[in-house]
Amino acid sequence: MRLELFLLVAVVLGAAGKPLSKAAARNKLLLISFDGFRWDYDQDVDTPNLDQLAVDGVKAKYLTPPMLTMTAPSHFTTITGRWVEDHNVVHNLMYNTTTNIKLPFKQTMGRSEWWDNGVLPLWITAQNQGLRTASFHYPGGGATYRGQAVDRALLEEFDHPDDNETEWRQNIDLVLSWFSEEDFDLVTLYYGEPDNVGHRKGPDHPDRKTIIEQIDRTIGYLRTGMDRHQLTHSLNVIITSDHGMTTVKKRPQVDEIILNDYIKLSSVSSFEILDYGGFGILEPKPGKEQEMVDALRKAPNLTVYRKNEMPESFHLGRSQRLPSVVVVADLGFNLNSRLILYINKGDHGFHSGEMDMKTIFRAFGPDFRKNLLFEPFDSIHIYPLMCKLLQIQPEAHNGSLAVTEDMLQLGGASHRASQSVLLLLLSMLLLLTML
Incomplete structure (x- = not known):
């Protein structure tokens, strides 16, 4: 009897020493941002692909962006894990209070002196630890940091259209080829919708719903593309945004x-x-x-x-x-x-505590748990999560992995489950000593 118990303990100990989910080499990471995607935009639209993501991965109830709820500051908080006062990208416009220079948003994208303030974004940190990274239109990706550029960066032209669905699919195809054919480890992909339509038409306009349906089809196209490129079991995907959108109050209803x-x-x-x-x-x-x-x-x-x-x-x-x-x-x-x-009929830039400023978070892939509805959290915490997924040492940051690790197959709950198994084994060993 004692021998059989010893053998049982040995087998269970061997199993407990391994991760509860299948161990694998470092998986790749795709971060996608849909600018201005308010947290509830998918609730009044038929979105079968987004709905499926909630089954196949993680859905947060909503995400709180930093103050400021603007595109450039919020995106840079996500990619650095630093508050705006630390990374100092404090507006969409590059400006100088002495010379009174004010550069438009898309011109600001290529000006390193606006972005490079001593804080390293994830692309550079990952590259310095041996990974290959790329930025596809993502804010900050076209700058250099301490003289170092992102391995591959594409910038939007000034008159770049935001809503061309054919081009959206071409972007997906290109990014997936970077992963499958060129072995990139991290790619950040940015789309300018539904922000553009939210500004022009307002968040309650039917055209906003049309764009959400287009986004949903694009996510479906991404997933079939991952299958086609044989990336389904090696690519983690995070889908998020920078801020929400609210209806602008105008005369005669209010005094502006x-x-x-x-x-x-x-x-x-x-x-x-x-x-x-x-x-x-x-x-x-x-x-x-x-x-x-x-x-x-x-x-x-x-x-x-x-x-x-x-x-x-x-x-x-x-x-x-x-x-x-x-x-x-x-x-x-x-x-x-x-x-x-x-x-504008819609806008943002308001207090991040307002529900209209909240945004989305979805995640799926081999390292994420399935069918998990997650409590709301601040976007500052995405950075340490991405570092964990890429298995790299993060720079100093203001986020916490403890906030998000329960999303992961190998973190949080599974780690605690392993501890529970070990406690059970210790109890069994104690029992053996008493026989």
Whole structure:
């Protein structure tokens, strides 16, 4: 009897020493971002492929982006795991408060001096540890960091169309070929929708629903492409976004915020970006800060902050690049500095705590658990998850793997299950000693 128990313990110990899911070499990772995909956009549209992802992988109830809820700052938080005040990409526009330069979003994409602030993005960290990485239109991918470029980077042209479904599929084909034929380990892929249609038509317009259906077909095309390229068992995929979208409040329903009605901006401000969604920045002229703050605080539906007095939860106040005064409009109220020229029907840039600013998270692949509905979490935590998947040592970051590790086959719950097995074995060994 004792011999049989010893043999049983030996067999179970051998099994417990192995991962509970099938051990494999390092799998590849594809990160896809659909700009402006609000957390609930798939709830009023038929999305069979997104629905299937919830069965075949992980779906978070929603994802909270950082303050700022803008494309460039949020994407760079995802790829660095750092708060905006640390990576200092504090706007979609490259600007200089001294020279008053303001470069459009797509021109900013290729300017390394805007992105390279001492924080290394995942592409560079992975390359420095022997991996091959690529960026396909992803914000920050076209810059150099400490003189080092991403192995392969494609930038969008200024007039690049956002909604061409044929091109979307071609992008998928090209990226999958990078994995299957050129042995890339990490690729980040960016699509400009549904942000574009959300701005032009508003989040409740039928055209937004049409784009979500197109995104769903693209995800289906991705999955059949993974089969075709024999990547289904070696490629992990994370699908996410940078921010949500809300309907812009306009006359005659509301009075729009015209800041020049409360103070003559030209007399107190040396620099400003105020006609860009719900988030504005100003640099007061010397000695004019108090006058500026007092006057703007009289405007309705607007919160005015000195940079050094912003809530710690914003993770913005220590930024060296952010100007001295920040204004944040209430949800749906867009900022107008002097004239009402704002034509967007939908926008973002509002407080990240607003549900309309929340976004999506889906993940599937060999390292992810299946049929798992995950609690909401902050996008800052995606970075350590990606490092875990790529089996690389992360840079210093503000996220935590503990938040997301229960998504993984080899982490979290499975690790605790292994510990439970070992405890059972110890109990059996104790029993043997008593026989």
